[in-house]
Amino acid sequence: METFQGVKLWKADCESTMEHKEKQVYTMLVQLTRPRKILQLCSLSTESIGMLCDYLPDDGCLVTSDICPAKEKKIQKRKGTKEEILKELAALGEQYDMVFIDATEENPINYYNLIMSGNMLRMNGVICVQNASTSSQEGIDDETGFMSKEMTDVIKADARVEQVKLPSNCGIFIGRRISLSQTSHPLKGIVEDDVFRGFGGHGILDRLRLDGKVAYVTGGGQGIGRAFGHALGEAGAKVAIVDMDLEKAEAVAHELHLKGINSVAMAADISKEEDVKRVVDAIVANWGRIDIACNNAGINMNSASEDTTLEEWDKTFNVNLRGLFICCQAAGRVMLSQGYGKIINTASMASLIVPHPQKQLAYNTSKAGVVKLTQTLGTEWIDRGVRVNCISPGIVDTPLIHSEALKPLVKRWLADIPAGRLAQVTDLQAAVVYLASEASDYMTGHNLVIDGGQSLW
Ligand SMILES: NC(=O)c1ccc[n+]([C@@H]2O[C@H](COP(=O)([O-])OP(=O)(O)OC[C@H]3O[C@@H](n4cnc5c(N)ncnc54)[C@H](O)[C@@H]3O)[C@@H](O)[C@H]2O)c1
Structure with a gap:
């Protein structure tokens, strides 16, 4: 890692392995979004996990259902199936700034629905979907390809999430939780005033x-x-x-x-x-x-x-x-x-x-x-x-x-x-x-x- 006046700098280089690409994308994301709490429901490379922990603040944590690669004190390993873990965390009212899931796993849509219905992706939080279908995969007829496409389609249809599929072959799909108060569609049964929409359309933190x-x-x-x-x-x-x-x-x-x-x-x-x-x-x-x-x-x-x-x-x-x-x-x-x-x-x-x-x-x-x-x-x-x-x-x-x-x-x-x-x-x-x-x-x-x-x- 290079340094400038004693500060560590992360820089992209020309390595193009999938693992390295994954780490580059996630590094940029954490630098932009500065998460404090991360939920990892799919396997990530040891390199990526190490990087995520490096960027988390001292009181931050990475909650994982996966095998812990290292004795990192910011990692909290949860026991149980992913569904059990999600239900438990939702009951505790836990919210995350970043969530990682894999589109090709069994039941990813179920996990996604649990995350969204449990309000576990906080406002402006980012959901990263690994192995999302890419346009070249969309015609694919194997089971994994279908699962991946199905998952991507569910998120695409969800008005609560703004999304972008990265135009690369790394298969990462990113969604950002947005507030439905910003939508231009009329919302049934809602008082659409400045309190709901935010004064001038801005939430309180933006107004500061x-x-x-x-x-x-x-x-x-x-x-x-x-x-x-x-x-x-x-x-x-x-x-x-x-x-x-x-x-x-x-x-x-x-x-x-x-x-x-x-x-x-x-x-x-x-x-x-x-x-x-x-x-x-x-x-x-x-x-x-x-x-x-x-x-x-x-x-x-x-x-x-x-x-x-x-x-x-x-x-x-x-x-x-x-x-x-x-x-x-x-x-x-x-x-x-x-x-x-x-x-x-x-x-x-x-x-x-x-x-x-x-x-x-x-x-x-x-x-x-x-x-x-x-x-x-x-x-x-x-x-x-x-x-x-x-x-x-x-x-x-x-x-x-x-x-x-x-x-x-x-x-x-x-x-x-x-x-x-x-x-x-x-x-x-x-x-x-x-x-x-x-x-x-x-x-x-x-x-x-x-x-x-x-x-x-
Ligand atoms: N420190 C406290 O406990 C405390 C408590 C209540 C209020 N205040 C008030 O807060 C303000 C800042 O206090 P501080 O503790 O940071 O003080 P400080 O002495 O640490 O810093 C004051 C700064 O003001 C500059 N300065 C002094 N006179 C100046 C002038 N005529 N023109 C331009 N710059 C000038 C000084 O060079 C210095 O950099 C002051 O108005 C002070 O009365 C301080």
Whole structure:
């Protein structure tokens, strides 16, 4: 196997044995569909099984009725006939992302019917039928040829499955489970509304996708901003990583690039109006619009209130509130002219409670300001298509809290968190995707608190 920057790559070569062809086809399929659970009801080559197990995640499994080729911990061998196994798995409510059956076995149609009636092929799951009849076999008059054709015909006639027979002599027929809510035929006795069909014809997970959207994240060079950049990119957006520290921004943009995400790094101090204007103009010049503005950069300096200098107060407010306003206004103007946009500000649990024992008056006050700014803009701009919301994380394990002064406080904080742990940046990623997506279009001026329950104690 070749490698690129330490990552194993699978590549097709010119070997043309049936076993190798089978493995090539299945490798491509698992890479595209990323299954977590596989049901194997026919024999596959040892090579193919090894490859399937390699691609399964750690918590994934391959359930088989066949002889296990190796002591692979992801393989679960089930005892009994295939029919018994299928009935047992259906009773357990098991669903699979990928199912393998053989068209030439005894009773393949029975197995297929059990799989479909037991709802064991999950939505978008793939069924691979080995030894499916090929056009050259269709006139064949031996028993195997008939069985294979019969099986293929059953799947072809099944509206629940989109199918393709591979134009090769490897005899593999692939079906993908689709939702009948997408069919154009009227369905008897069904309320064909947006709930059944999906709003705009899209199911809820598709509505969270950000394909083609343009986003920026300030403070994207590390910590929460980096995680937001990855999340928005993974959901389909192009992402500009904006940070005062260009090297950090470039490193994150490179990470995104390695994942196939369009990204760019930009240096800017968001407390400076000219920097923000330059960034917003450059994004619009390059990518034509801004759909998602993630105003996340923030700083925290700790001092007792009686000792807080005006310099510290101004520095904190210049970034956390004044700078955030500059960003909201610059991005907001673009979004208002587009008639669409999502602004997501990073506030803090400190906007609700007074975190202790550390002293951080300026920070707490600036973050309370972020919430009020979000509420005000959220109501002012929604009727022109711009939604403004904020996320308030609890205490997140990032460099911001790794200072020598804060480190000893972690034990104390843990006692105040019902979840019993600090937040990880990954705990916040789904929220930013939701707020950036059209699925949250009715939400505005909201402060989404993600704090493991800390603000409730
Ligand atoms: N870490 C936490 O516990 C926590 C909790 C609640 C809220 N927050 C908020 O989340 C946001 C991100 O926090 P983090 O923990 O990832 O911080 P961090 O210090 O790890 O990262 C902040 C990033 O912002 C950049 N930055 C700072 N000032 C900037 C400026 N003026 N212009 C452009 N970039 C600037 C930094 O270079 C850095 O890359 C902040 O607004 C913070 O207040 C953090």
